[in-house]
């Protein structure tokens with residue numbers, strides 16, 4: 001589970017609110033002491049987290065910063081509004097697939113069929129809509145449901161037979177790809193309506209500046225309200241709570257990022273619809289995972305299937321649902337990818353798509369061993385992968401180098417994951 | 431008619447593959463009593479706990495709850511009856527924090543979302559009853575010490591006011607002070623009318639706490655004792671097999687209690 005650097009929680013016995021301090025020897029002294037204590041505590045918390053293997057998303061953010069700085073120094077247009085805007089749209093398709101992968105990784109399994117499912121869903125949509133005249137919304141819905149069905153079948157087989165999911169989905173990879181080739185038939189390529197609903201998923205921009213700024217403001221306000229409400233309730237029942245300054249800082253950082261993003265996007269064509277949908281899905285599913293009974297079950301399965309079973313959880317149900325979600329997200333991602341190139345062909349969903357989706361989740365910090373990770377990690381990981389790809393394209397680097405670098409980042413992420421898991425265990429045994 | 435036992439096993443058998451791990455087990459747990467379940471390693475004690483808690487349902491025989499035969503086919507059934515278990519391996523999810531483990535499968539919700547504040551409050555409340563050194567409630571349980579994890583598992587079993595408590599070596603990883611706290615707690619629970627099945631290798635604890643002792647040997651009943659009257663030697667020789675008990679006498683023994 002994601003841990004936040006939060007001193008109030010790490011030291012549950014002492015509320016860290018400075019305004020509860022009553023006696024006052026001298027203002028300066030008190031302040032100096034409070035600061036020293038605060039710094040000490042932060043260092044202690046950081047050290048404990050480091051040794052306990054809870055690095056959070058810090059390494060990922062550092063890697064992203066390094067990638068951006070490198071490419072910006074190589075090519076001045078890397079951080080230009082135009083490039084960043086395109087980057088954000090490119091992230092959406094594979095990113096949505098990676099979000100589904102996070103669910104599967106959380107229960108300690110792997111889904112290899114997402115590439116094929118994304119291609120199949122896009123093919124179903126294209127053939128129904130373009131070749132058979134089915135209304136676009138209906139064709140898209142059927143395409144997505146195809147993905148859900150494929151995922152459900154795989155999930156159910158996995159849960160019932162207890163064959164590892166990567167084997168079941170490997171069979172799926174071939175099967176769904178076969179279905180897609182059959183549906184597309186001899187012609188092989190279907191061009192989508194350039195002005196249709198699906199095409200506009202990735203070509204529509206909110207040109208009104210107010211949209212991006214407004215949403216940034218709303219997001220920051222919501223985060224602040226939720227944190228503040230939590231603090232109020234904790235305070236009311238006498239439990240440790242976050243300091244107001246902590247909440248303001250946290251919201252402030254978020255607001256700065258959101259408004260900078262909005263500003264840059266508005267300098268190009270405005271907020272891309274694809275980015276908005278992607279962020280909404282990531283945030284929504286993050287809430288499902290970390291704030292609902294359903295999500296808690298997924299994490300529990302990643303920790304210990306046997307413990308979950310003994311706690312009366314429906315293991316079969318959760319496993320099936322997780323692969324169904326992954327299939328659904330793959331299908332939605334497939335529509336976005338088709339929308340980006342306004343066509344569906346026999347190569348849709350093939351190539352490095354599957355590997356990129358898995359790599360994104362892992363690079364972002366979702367553990368391969370299950371039980372640790374968030375949907376935001378998929379977004380961050382995908383941003384890194386896409387940044388490397390975009391930077392390489394700008395600097396005319398051959399694809400071979402791009403693969404090697406992405407592979408190196410993935411390897412580093414896996415090593416960090418494995419090391420932090422080991423140190424966490426060692427910590428427990430100590 | 432005397433009050434039937436809270437929980438009774440009649441002729442329970444359990445096999446794993448071709449190995450019969452439990453054969454014709456009889457056991458009765460009364461409200462307000464602590465029954466010690468004794469036996470050497472591999473005698474089948476944990477398997478018996480798994481049978482009662484629905485983790486590994488019995489193949490043969492019946493389980494009676496207050497005199498009525500009840501099916502216990504899965505953990506859910508046992509929980510609905512009011513049976514709570516501290517498993518030997520604790521069965522915690524190492525990646526979840528203390529609060530998450532305590533409320534796993536029965537989370538408190540508020541507007542459909544997890545009510546972390548309320549769950550944390552109750553967790554703290556419960557743990558403070560159990561121990562003086564409450565661990566950080568928000569770290570993953572893998573990074574707690576074995577003793578702290580055991581305390582968490584015990585706290586979890588008490589969360590929903592059970593009527594029967596199955597404790598499989600609950601003090602194995604605990605220090606001196608902690609062990610005393612847990613045994614005191616079991617004592618209190620008995621006084622409140624819970625039926626407790628306590629598995630322990632520590633004869634001292636059994637003598638101090640249990641009302642009755644049931645001995646398992648190689649998957650069969652090997653004697654029942656009233657802890658207050660039987661001598662420690664008697665019980666130990668039954669555990670080690672020095673007195674190979676006659677299975678036929680046992681049934682009559684059981685009914686005399």
Ligand SMILES: Nc1ncnc2c1ncn2[C@@H]1O[C@H](COP(=O)(O)OP(=O)(O)OP(=O)(O)O)[C@@H](O)[C@H]1O
Pocket residue numbers: 446451469470471472473474475476477478518
């Ligand atoms: N899942 C299983 N599959 C096969 N055999 C099992 C299984 N669980 C237990 N057994 C066997 O059942 C027998 C009894 O095991 P059990 O764990 O119940 O012993 P125990 O009395 O709890 O021992 P200990 O004091 O070491 O905890 C052992 O011989 C063991 O090999």
Ligand SMILES: [Mg+2]
Pocket residue numbers: 475476477518598
């Ligand atoms: Mg055992």
